[in-house]
Amino acid sequence: MDFQSRILGHFNASIDAKTYASEVLPPFIEVASQMMVQCLVSEGKILACGNGGSAGDSQHFSSELLNRFERERPSLPALALTTDTSTLTSIANDYSYNEIFSKQIRALGQPGDILLAISTSGNSANVVQAIQAAHDRDMHIVALTGRDGGDMASLLGQDDCEIRVPSTSTARIQEVHLLAIHCLCDLIDQQLFGSTE
Template sequence: MNLIEHINETFHQSVQMQMESLPVVAEPVARSAELIVRRLLEGGKILTCGNGGSAGNAQHFSSIMLNRLDRERPGLPAIALTTDSSTLTAIANDYDYDEIFAKQIRTLGHPGDLLLAITTSGNSENVNAAIAAAHERKMLVIALNGRDGGRLSGLLQEGDEEICIPAESTARVLETHLLIIHCLCDLIDKQLLGN
């Protein structure tokens, strides 16, 4: 196996997946950015969750909101529900792993807040439970999803947004989700700060 050829092929596949996704995701990304800004201007906050690489993406989104992407601005309220290992392990131990995000949402989430739920398959039970908990708390949901949408797609309600990457490769979905996160954060800044 030629390593350079393999690297070239991996880059090509990533770029190709992002370009193929563009017609499918452009409008939901724009609507999601508008929804986030509305929630922020109304005094809401953004809660994020996901597993594995999606947890990393959830944390990355929250860090950009709290700090910045490219432009100087005040921090924006976002909490990654993936970062407190004591809370995560206590909930998993005392209740169930499927409850690690939902229990936090029931405590920290309020009407007017928004959940950014990230999964590459739509079949992560703890993310799906988080969506149900967000709806219980009268929160809207933006789902970064993958593959065929899985069970998650059927959980979304009116006012929610789904941005689904139609790829089977977990790596390609994660990479495209990261690009979408950067697009969302840039669009949020443009709406709040102008050009």
């Protein structure tokens, strides 16, 4: 087997997925960034959740806001709901794994806050329940999905925003999700702190 050709195939598939996504996603990413900025200037916060690689993306996003992205600026309030193992395991043990995010949202979420809900399939049961809990708390949703949007898409209202990657490959969807997260971080900084160019 020619491993380098296989590697090149992955690079090319990623490039193709991002090129296709670039033709579809910019308006949705722009709207999502504006929602997040409005939340932040209104003294709200952004909660983020997902499973597996999407949990990593949740933490990546919150760290870019709490610490910094590509410029020096004040910290911004964001929290990944995927990091407190005592909380996660106690909820999973005492109730259900499907409630590990929703119970946190019911405790921490406030009206006007945003939930960044991430699932490549759109069908993760605990993320679906997180969206329902966020709506119960009068929060808005920015959903990062793929494929057909899954169950998450059907739960979103007119004040929510779905960034749906037009791909059926989990790896490609994850790669575009990370790029979308970086776009969101950049646009938040641009709108709150001005251009550096």
